[in-house]
Amino acid sequence: MSKYSLIKVKYMIKKDLVIIGGGPAGLCAAKMVAEANQSCMLIDRNQILGGQLIKQTHMFFGSEKQYAKTRGIDIAEKLVEDVKKYSDLIDIWEDTTVVGLYQDKVVTVLKNERYVKIQAKAIIIATGASEKVLAFENNDLPGIYGAGAVQTLMNVYGVKPGHKIVMVGSGNIGLIVSYQLMQAGVNVLSIIEASPKIGGYKVHASKVRRLGVNIETSCTIKKAIGHENVKKIETIKLDENWKEIEGTEKEYEVDAVCIAVGLTPLTNLLSMIGCQMKYVSELGGLVPIINENHETSIENIYVCGDASGIEEASSAIVEGYLAGLHACKKLGKFHPKNDELMNEYHQQLTNLRNGPFGEKIRIGLKKQGVCKDVS
Amino acid sequence: MKANYVIIGAGISGCSIAYNLAKKGVKDIVVLDKSYLTSGSTGRCGAGIRQQWGTKMNCLLAKGSIEFFEKAKDTLEYEGDIEFKQEGYLIISTTFEEDEQFEKNVELQQSLGIPARKISKEEAKEIVPHLNTQIIKGATFCPTDGHLNPFRMTDAYYRAAKRLGVKFYFNEEVKDIMVHENKIEKVISSNLEIYTNHVVNAAGGYAKEIGDMAGVDIPVYAENHQILVTEPIEKIQSPMVMSFSKNIYCQQVPHGSFIMGRSDPSVAHNHCIESSWQFLDEMAKTVCEVLPLVGKLRVVRQWGGSYTMSPDRQPIIGDTEALEGFYLACGFSGHGFMFAPMTGLLLSEIMLKEPSTIDISDLHISRFKNKQVFTYEKSVV
Numbered sequence: 145m146s147k148y149s150l151i152k153v154k155y156m157i158k159k160d161l162v163i164i165g166g167g168p169a170g171l172c173a174a175k176m177v178a179e180a181n182q183s184c185m186l187i188d189r190n191q192i193l194g195g196q197l198i199k200q201t202h203m204f205f206g207s208e209k210q211y212a213k214t215r216g217i218d219i220a221e222k223l224v225e226d227v228k229k230y231s232d233l234i235d236i237w238e239d240t241t242v243v244g245l246y247q248d249k250v251v252t253v254l255k256n257e258r259y260v261k262i263q264a265k266a267i268i269i270a271t272g273a274s275e276k277v278l279a280f281e282n283n284d285l286p287g288i289y290g291a292g293a294v295q296t297l298m299n300v301y302g303v304k305p306g307h308k309i310v311m312v313g314s315g316n317i318g319l320i321v322s323y324q325l326m327q328a329g330v331n332v333l334s335i336i337e338a339s340p341k342i343g344g345y346k347v348h349a350s351k352v353r354r355l356g357v358n359i360e361t362s363c364t365i366k367k368a369i370g371h372e373n374v375k376k377i378e379t380i381k382l383d384e385n386w387k388e389i390e391g392t393e394k395e396y397e398v399d400a401v402c403i404a405v406g407l408t409p410l411t412n413l414l415s416m417i418g419c420q421m422k423y424v425s426e427l428g429g430l431v432p433i434i435n436e437n438h439e440t441s442i443e444n445i446y447v448c449g450d451a452s453g454i455e456e457a458s459s460a461i462v463e464g465y466l467a468g469l470h471a472c473k474k475l476g477k478f479h480p481k482n483d484e485l486m487n488e489y490h491q492q493l494t495n496l497r498n499g500p501f502g503e504k505i506r507i508g509l510k511k512q513g514v515c516k517d518v519s
Numbered sequence: 520m521k522a523n524y525v526i527i528g529a530g531i532s533g534c535s536i537a538y539n540l541a542k543k544g545v546k547d548i549v550v551l552d553k554s555y556l557t558s559g560s561t562g563r564c565g566a567g568i569r570q571q572w573g574t575k576m577n578c579l580l581a582k583g584s585i586e587f588f589e590k591a592k593d594t595l596e597y598e599g600d601i602e603f604k605q606e607g608y609l610i611i612s613t614t615f616e617e618d619e620q621f622e623k624n625v626e627l628q629q630s631l632g633i634p635a636r637k638i639s640k641e642e643a644k645e646i647v648p649h650l651n652t653q654i655i656k657g658a659t660f661c662p663t664d665g666h667l668n669p670f671r672m673t674d675a676y677y678r679a680a681k682r683l684g685v686k687f688y689f690n691e692e693v694k695d696i697m698v699h700e701n702k703i704e705k706v707i708s709s710n711l712e713i714y715t716n717h718v719v720n721a722a723g724g725y726a727k728e729i730g731d732m733a734g735v736d737i738p739v740y741a742e743n744h745q746i747l748v749t750e751p752i753e754k755i756q757s758p759m760v761m762s763f764s765k766n767i768y769c770q771q772v773p774h775g776s777f778i779m780g781r782s783d784p785s786v787a788h789n790h791c792i793e794s795s796w797q798f799l800d801e802m803a804k805t806v807c808e809v810l811p812l813v814g815k816l817r818v819v820r821q822w823g824g825s826y827t828m829s830p831d832r833q834p835i836i837g838d839t840e841a842l843e844g845f846y847l848a849c850g851f852s853g854h855g856f857m858f859a860p861m862t863g864l865l866l867s868e869i870m871l872k873e874p875s876t877i878d879i880s881d882l883h884i885s886r887f888k889n890k891q892v893f894t895y896e897k898s899v900v
Contacts, residue, residue: 246793246795
């Protein structure tokens with residue numbers, strides 16, 4: 145032991161289990177842990193728990209088990225309510241940013257401008273994802289937003305991001321946010337998509353098309369034009385090899401651009417602590433190698449939700465439950481219905497990943513080393 | 520495959536040796552690295568370049584190297600910017616004894632033509648206005664010391680060596696060195712078998728393991744040293760500020776960030792390159808005491824890397840009595856980056872049996888034979 149640790153240990157908060165991230169995955173992990181009578185600390189950098197759900201005003205698809213037909217914002221409220229019932233077991237630290245994660249399982253955080261250290265026995269990392277960016281000329285002009293930022297502005301703060309907008313990306317987020325922009329009275333000039341086909345569900349695509357918005361495939365943004373903020377953009381068509389076709393440039397007069405080209409797992413903490421990582425494009429980029437208990441290459445470091453690979457919020461919810469069950473089981477606290485729930489959740493994950501839309505995820509998970517929960 | 524020379528390690532030392540040999544007309548040089556260019560200690564170092572040392576040998580290696588760095592961009596025909604900034608090293612003394620020692624160091628340095636000088640507290644404050652002079656007795660300053668970008672500098676050597684025909688193989692870990700009747704036969708790596716009679720051990724933190732493969736015992740070990748970097752700000756500090764007694768070095772790099780490091784006296788001897796919260800705590804306390812203003816900045820990243828320590832804290836450069844054709848450039852004890860031009864020049868002279876630019880027989884591995892106590896370089900953080 146180095147001489148420093150002897151002096152400093154008394155300034156260290158000790159916790160059996162720390163959950164980093166209070167989105168759907170982290171909240172559900174906390175709930176399971178508390179039901180198993182295991183205490184934990186739940187840390188989130190935002191002032192409100194719920195992660196991305198708090199800006200999702202649309203209703204969810206899928207099974208009612210993961211709150212289908214409920215709006216994201218209402219799901220968040222429900223999950224937070226569940227967790228707050230266990231105030232004796234779950235120590236919630238909101239508005240707290242984790243700034244370091246070390247191999248001796250010390251989590252360092254900034255809370256109210258103070259630097260605090262927490263020594264954990266086990267850690268569940270549920271940090272979610274960050275938006276991917278596109279490289280094009282002037283992509284840093286004011287007025288160019290990620291889709292998450294647009295949702296935050298409109299749905300959390302009630303602020304319109306612009307009046308004339310082009311959406312880049314036709315995945316579910318691109319389509320849903322386009323629809324929400326129109327509901328807010330924003331003129332969506334076009335949705336452009338680099339690949340030859342629309343990425344999101346047909347039902348979402350049809351909805352925006354019915355309102356007269358063109359979805360232009362094999363088309364990307366070439367540059368943004370403007371000085372203080374974006375005034376115009378130039379798009380260009382792509383051939384079957386994704387090469388730009390000269391002479392197909394088109395200009396749009398806009399005051400905002402929304403980039404919705406997917407998410408990438410937020411894995412900085414996993415890298416910092418030294419988890420083995422692997423690049424799996426189907427899961428959004430660099431992901432941790434995990435076993436079927438959602439444990440990383442470092443014992444007692446668990447990961448769930450988008451941080452372990454990009455999927456839907458519904459999968460994050462179930463993964464959170466499972467990671468919570470596994471983590472408290474290893475700490476010696478069994479959920480009274482542990483076996484029953486484990487089977488149930490594994491089955492739910494398998495169902496969620498079934499069908500043609502789950503194919504990419506299934507390929508990605510096999511590369512990541514998890515063959516369970518896919519059929 | 521066959522090679523005339525196999526160099527193990529594509530850090531700055533390996534690249535410099537390859538470049539120097541190739542420039543002298545040697546053909547068929549192969550450089551192997553178990554990872555990528557500068558993946559080891561070079562890419563993890565503090566990026567400082569200094570001539571203010573306590574031993575003559577270190578002074579000479581540093582001086583010769585700085586003279587090379589001053590012209591490196593042209594000599595190596597490098598298109599990029601190596602970010603060489605000569606704005607000095609300010610080394611502060613905090614005790615009477617240390618101040619006395621510095622007196623002697625400066626005398627030695629000046630006798631070798633190094634433009635270092637002893638300066639007063641007040642002068643030190645003029646050079647670095649945010650320095651806490653309450654804790655210092657005096658200082659030494661050498662204006663031609665400074666900063667150099669380790670990635671760019673290694674890249675410059677790498678590209679120059681490649682142009683001269685050196686072949687580099689990355690992700691190629693050396694697994695064994697086959698020796699027959701005191702002669703090297705071949706080097707076996709992850710995917711290659713290279714027949715050769717000459718091997719250079721420039722493997723940094725893994726120099727001991729490479730020595731063991733060849734049956735040569737090298738008295739070095741690796742230990743973790745950590746660094747942190749802050750957010751960038753406008754330029755407020757020109758030289759590197761260093762203190763051996765306070766255990767700190769800290770400089771503002773051209774980009775505007777402050778890079779700083781310190782040693783952990785109780786660190787284990789192993790290949791660990793983790794970063795620890797203990798380092799962050801202690802580094803923060805130290806920098807707040809020595810350079811209080813810097814304490815207001817946010818830390819953006821921390822990392823660790825290996826120092827490869829030799830018994831006298833001076834490098835081991837030369838051939839080996841134990842094995843013909845086996846050459847060493849290791850044990851730099853944290854300073855391999857700044858000595859690299861001289862390492863490459865001097866070792867290539869030895870390998871090609873040319874007259875030496877400076878006599879480095881004192882750096883031969885045989886100096887450790889039957890020796891228990893060493894006078895070692897004390898000017899080390």
